[in-house]
Amino acid sequence: MKEYDWAGWQGEIIATLLFVVQGDKILLIEKKRGHGAGKVNGPGGKLDEGESPLACAIRETREELLIEVSDARKVAELWFQMSDYPSICCHVFMGGEYVGEPTETEEAVPFWADLADIPYERMWEDDRHWLPRILKGEILTGKFLFEGEKMISMEIAPARF
Numbered sequence: 080m081k082e083y084d085w086a087g088w089q090g091e092i093i094a095t096l097l098f099v100v101q102g103d104k105i106l107l108i109e110k111k112r113g114h115g116a117g118k119v120n121g122p123g124g125k126l127d128e129g130e131s132p133l134a135c136a137i138r139e140t141r142e143e144l145l146i147e148v149s150d151a152r153k154v155a156e157l158w159f160q161m162s163d164y165p166s167i168c169c170h171v172f173m174g175g176e177y178v179g180e181p182t183e184t185e186e187a188v189p190f191w192a193d194l195a196d197i198p199y200e201r202m203w204e205d206d207r208h209w210l211p212r213i214l215k216g217e218i219l220t221g222k223f224l225f226e227g228e229k230m231i232s233m234e235i236a237p238a239r240f
């Protein structure tokens with residue numbers, strides 16, 4: 080794995096992801112547009128001016144899936160340094176309580192996946208390394224270096240927020 084000097088790193092984009100888990104199922108989306116279109120992920124997107132990461136995660140989930148999540152909590156902060164896209168600092172949230180019905184929009188197709196059968200082969204390459212851990216209750220930071228769609232370096236560590 081390639082070495083990368085993360086000292087002083089700052090994301091050019093601040094973004095969010097929100098994973099809703101109920102029982103043994105997780106609510107995922109097939110992303111229809113934007114960075115990573117065609118991939119499976121959680122709902123999320125970029126912060127609006129003056130918006131907090133939590134408010135962004137809730138708003139993006141409302142816009143993409145038409146549900147309002149009420150108990151989102153931060154479980155990870157992920158740094159993505161990419162060769163072909165501005166760097167992203169991504170705040171990851173988990174929740175389980177929401178009102179509304181997950182609905183397809185212009186941005187996303189929602190679907191429930193079994194926690195035991197998450198389609199990692201359709202997701203970003205880093206997801207298989209941190210998503211299982213946050214689903215077990217860990218709080219993490221992660222740093223990932225991408226060359227195009229290929230992950231070439233990864234560091235994951237326990238965190239507290």
Ligand SMILES: Nc1[nH]c(=O)nc2c1ncn2[C@H]1C[C@H](O)[C@@H](COP(=O)(O)OP(=O)(O)OP(=O)(O)O)O1
Binds near residue numbers: 112126203
């Ligand atoms: N390697 C990666 N692994 C991952 O799980 N999610 C990633 C990822 N790289 C980017 N993302 C996600 C996080 C975040 O939700 C989104 C940020 O991408 P963008 O900045 O292009 O925003 P979007 O186009 O999704 O948002 P909006 O423009 O605000 O609708 O992509």
